[in-house]
Amino acid sequence: MAEGTDEHCAPRGWREALASTLAHILDGPLSGLAPWIFLAVFEGPGTIAWVSVTALAISVFFFASDLWRGRSFKLLGALDVVFFLGLFAAHLLLDAAGQAWLEKWVGEISNITLFVLAAGSILLRMPFTLPYARDEVDPQYWHSPLFLRINYFITAGWAVAFLVAALSGWYGDAVLNDSNNIWTGWVIQLAAMLAAIRFTAWYPDHARAKALAAKARG
Secondary structure, eight states: HHHHHHHHHHHHHHHHHHHHHHHHHHSSSHHHHHHHHOOOOOOTOOOOOHHHHHOOOOOHHHHHHHHTOOOOOOOHHHHHHHHHHHHHHHHHSHHHHHHHHHHHHHHHHHHHHHHHHHHHHHHHOOOTTHHHTTTTTTTTTTTTTHHHHHHHOOOOOHHHHHHHHHHHHEEEIIOOOTTTOHHIIIIIIHHHHHHHHHHHHHHHHHHHHHHHOOOOOO
């Protein structure tokens, strides 16, 4: 009897772990960045059409999953759909010269767009990471100074990463005239994104520990 129970518990435990992992991915800010990451990896000469369509499909999937699960509205998710729909439309409407220009600068355009979103959301007092964080905590903490400060800092970290990536890509394209330069096209931009991801994971616990220590001293 015990063996039968174990056999049934194992698949159930595996399904619960998978569901928890999937929910964590869907609820995190990386879900909103997924189509942009896809664009960064696969964009290149002659790829804008299929890359933009695929990124649009990814955007719609994550945006629809939020609506279906009753999650809060995500500004980043809405921007994903609008941007990649516009990118695909631009590709269809531009002539050959325009398409070549778009292919060269699409990386910088995307990073500047994300920087404007992040910086603008801070200026509007609505950091873009806030809806993702609210989906993971009890509503009683939504307006606490610590919770808000954490999201301002994390959003600022992403803004810096997007700006670094945009400037690096611009230097490679405009100054070096080499879109495939390993440093400006890959290493620096990837390092900026990984630093932002690491900061997003590290800072909340650090900020809470620092606040608790200050409270204990006071």
